[in-house]
Amino acid sequence: MVNIEDFIKRLEIILDYYGLNASSFADKIGVQRSSMSHLLSGRNKPSLDFILKIIEVFPDIDLYWVLNGKGSFPKNENNEVAINSIPEEIEKPIAPIFPNKNFIPEDLFLEVENTNEKKSIEKNTVEIKNTISNTSSEEIEKIVLFYKNGTFKVYTP
Known part of the structure; x- marks a missing residue:
């Protein structure tokens, strides 16, 4: 800074x-x-x-x-930094090393199937749908559930 x-x-x-x-x-x-x-x-x-x-x-x-404030003013020819030089650690990235060769990193965007959770959500969705249907004459287009871990699910009735 x-x-x-x-x-x-x-x-x-x-x-x-x-x-x-x-x-x-x-x-x-x-x-x-x-x-x-x-x-x-x-x-x-x-x-x-x-x-x-x-x-x-x-x-x-x-x-x-x-x-x-590092360097000199006016610029010396000896202190000039090569603009096009790329440090070796950037030039040749190191591949991640996993202890187990069969290990596959998790896909953070992969949907996890949990049947108990789905049943509970479907039951709550029906209850919410019935509650909303009774109070409003408009039709529901979709229901979006947001979870504390940052994920969400969309249900279209």
């Missing part, structure tokens, strides 16, 4: 380095002057779009430096 006070200090360093005031800097990177004012006062936090516009217009500003 970006520390807003430190970010403001780095933003002021950038302004001093380029000899710009807040409004000319805002015009240069294509943001509203009020956005710049709100950032410098600490009212707002910088958006990703704002940071990317700074990096785009001023390529010698190091992304990591402007975000969290």
Whole structure:
């Protein structure tokens, strides 16, 4: 997470380095002057779009430096991070290892059949249907039951 006070200090360093005031800097990177004012006062936090516009217009500003103060300003050629490099752990994902070769992971969306539960639900559905039918002249289109575990079932009479 970006520390807003430190970010403001780095933003002021950038302004001093380029000899710009807040409004000319805002015009240069294509943001509203009020956005710049709100950032410098600490009212707002910088958006990703704002940071990317700074990096785009001023390529010698190091992304990591402007975000969290690590790295250097202006950017050194030696400290530049390779953009297209992919860490090995991302490049070659590790398959999950299960102790039992016959183990098949559960499908979280698979409907579990429970006959006792179904009978109870069907009985309650009929009772609810009868209760609603007696009180209203409208026909029921469907009944949806929501369970505490996040699942639900839809019944169409």
